[in-house]
Amino acid sequence: MPSGVVTTEAQLEEAKRDYRLIKRLLVAMLVASCAVPLTLNLVDPDLWGHVRYAQDAMREGRLPEHATHTFTAANHPWINHEILAEFALAFGYQGLGVYGLLAAKLALGMGVLWLAWRLAARKGVRPIACWTLLLLVATNLQPFWILRPQLLSFVACAAMLALLDRAFSGDTIRWRWLAGLPLLMALWVNSHGAFVAGLGIAVVYLVGKAIELLVASRAAWRPAAGLAALAALCVAATLVNPYGLEMWRWLADSLGTPRPEITEWRPPRWGGPTFGPFVTLVVVATAVLIASKARRDWTNLVVLALVGWQASEHLRHIAFFALLCAFWLPVHVQSVATRLRAKAAEGLPVVGLSRWAMAVAVVAMSGAFALKGVTVGDRLSLFTVSCAQYPVDALDYMHQERLRGKLVVCFNWAQYAIAALAPEVTVSFDGRFRTCYPQEVVDMNMDFLLGDETGPRWRSPDSGPIDPSRVLEYGEPDYVLVDRHYKTPSRLMAEESEKPDGQWSLVYQDGVAQLWGRKSVVDAPESTQFVPADRRIVHNEVSPLGATWPALPRRLTPSRDETIKTVAQRTADFENNTPESDR
Structure with missing residues (x-):
């Protein structure tokens, strides 16, 4: 019908039908719009742990009474x-x-x-x-x-x-x-x-x-x-x-x-x-x-x-x-x-809508509904572990090199490390926080991560003064996986490596993570986990890619010759393109 003031009963009924259709389309668009926020597909750092702990309980047939996958609180109630x-x-x-x-x-x-x-x-x-x-x-x-x-x-x-x-x-x-x-x-x-x-x-x-x-x-x-x-x-x-x-x-x-x-x-x-x-x-x-x-x-x-x-x-x-x-x-x-x-x-x-106005309204709202559907579909088809946020390559390197033992790692990465490397690797601290860690262990790991930076902190009076290096000795860890976004651990490990009696040696580095090994573990040829220079990777690249969750390490180990060739090439590229002062 033509747009304008409704004057007859027939026009009124037609206008009501048009408005009902528009209302239904509007409701459909609102419902679809509600679905978009609920499809947020960010990876939570604790998700690996939640799945792993349930799998452990199913395998064991019981709930563990004490903390698992940790070397700092193995006897602490969970x-x-x-x-x-x-x-x-x-x-x-x-x-x-x-x-x-x-x-x-x-x-x-x-x-x-x-x-x-x-x-x-x-x-x-x-x-x-x-x-x-x-x-x-x-x-x-x-x-x-x-x-x-x-x-x-x-x-x-x-x-x-x-x-x-x-x-x-x-x-x-x-x-x-x-x-x-x-x-x-x-x-x-x-x-x-x-x-x-x-x-x-x-x-x-x-x-x-x-x-x-x-x-x-x-x-x-x-x-x-x-x-x-x-x-x-x-x-x-x-x-x-x-x-x-x-x-x-x-x-x-x-x-x-x-x-x-x-x-x-x-x-x-x-x-x-x-x-x-x-x-x-x-x-x-x-x-x-x-x-x-x-x-x-x-x-x-x-x-x-x-x-x-x-x-x-x-x-x-x-x-x-x-x-x-x-x-x-x-x-x-x-x-x-x-x-x-x-x-x-x-x-x-009461004003009626012309056929053109109705067509435009229907097409516009239908298009908006379709766009919402596309957004929802895209989010439901992606669940990516970003290599720029998580140590995907570093954990893969640890798996390929069969590095095992006690690992100091920030709590946002710890449950990923547990899922990828346990039971051969245990961690110092993870996102379970106080459910299975005493406050003193929480404090020393937070000290390592944050140092004496100003910011909201609460520490137990029994933890003593802030000491970022304490976690490097507690329980005698074998490895330290550093998130390079945090200044304190990156600076501390660099200083420790430069000491004449320093105990830590860099075995892996990319733009996101550094992996340090205790020298008695990775530098001694007689060690079962000795990592020769030609199998160490050091570069500053940040991969723009990611892997679909859970992004666990590849289970097919490449041949030693292939790995040596890849490592040598990446290390050479890094050294050739990095000024001496920045290495």
Whole structure:
């Protein structure tokens, strides 16, 4: 029909059909846009470890009681609070492969958003209002929605919010929905440490609802007592873990000790990837809660404020704040949208769209939808370990040369080294952090990595003064793998090698990593791991390529003559193109 003011009933029906089509296309584009942030395909440095630890447990038929794959804490108790998540990742990798895992990650994320949408639809929230909010939620989830155990925490949080929503959506409490909370907590405590946050949300929510009942009527003490008992039962359910009460003893000690070295425990930083989306979500949440005419749930507001405060202190809690917004804000967004729409349309005539305008709108939105699909497809087909970020070539060199023993390595690379070289190689420290390492070991490895550089640190009073070189003697390591992005270890190893009585010799170097060996191990001809000069690689190249995760070393060892020829050529190229002063 021609564009212009609608004057007949037939034109009105046609205009409604056109607008319905546009709305459906817009919703489809919003849904596809939500999928894009959830396909973030960055490789987490702990993923190698999670899969390896589950594989170890399956092979041994039991959970290890002490730290594994380490020479600095071999007898230290290991509280593994991510057992179910690690088994899920290991079975997923074995059954689905790398790309199947990426697809499953997307499916979990979209499942969480779909659950929030379905609950909102039951309350009369329209798709456009809900999915617009969910797009902002997905953007806040993006930095955290990667392959690691915390995914199960987010899924568990969504399940908990759904149970609470169904239990309290009517005039009376639906206890059958609340009965699932203790079981959920028993599963969550064995999946990821963020069960503490989930337990806090559940307890505050249930106690808050009990208080609401008592304020409304003192005669409601029985259901209020039932909610309090349920909260206590949720706490008790967290004891259903392999360590029992010891899990809570460890948590009290670990969470009571600052961990400023870990980025996720810092506040959102201006200019960081989480800052802008988080601030935007806070502003939107505050605005719609103020402007909404829908009934405000005071328990929801208290929990939302508490989690928002925690998110402003520790950016790892941003994901939980986003999930709360996904489940609790849609009705308020719809309330504000309805008022704005009514006010904007007041006194205005209904205007129809011409065929050309409709065609342009349909093509534009369909094209946008297709582009989102292409982006999602590209991300689901790539899971690359960057040679510029990880020591892919260095670990391959260690494998080809059959270098084995005790390895000092930064914690971001350690679990990759474990997956690539264990059991022949053990590490000084890895990303399991305090779950299996005493604080003194944490401190000496952080000293080696960071030195006395100013920055957020917390060290045990028992660790003594900062000494970056202490890790080179503790446990008598055989090798040191240095991340050249860190100044302190690079400078320290160079200084150690120049000492007349220095104990370390460079056996491998590229633009990303250096591998130093103890001279008594790699320089002595009688050593079983002697590395002659013609088999050492020294250059400053950074490969622009990468390898598909897990990027483990090649298992086919080249012949000795081929390796000598390759090493000699690369070393000669480096020496011929590097000034004497820079070598």
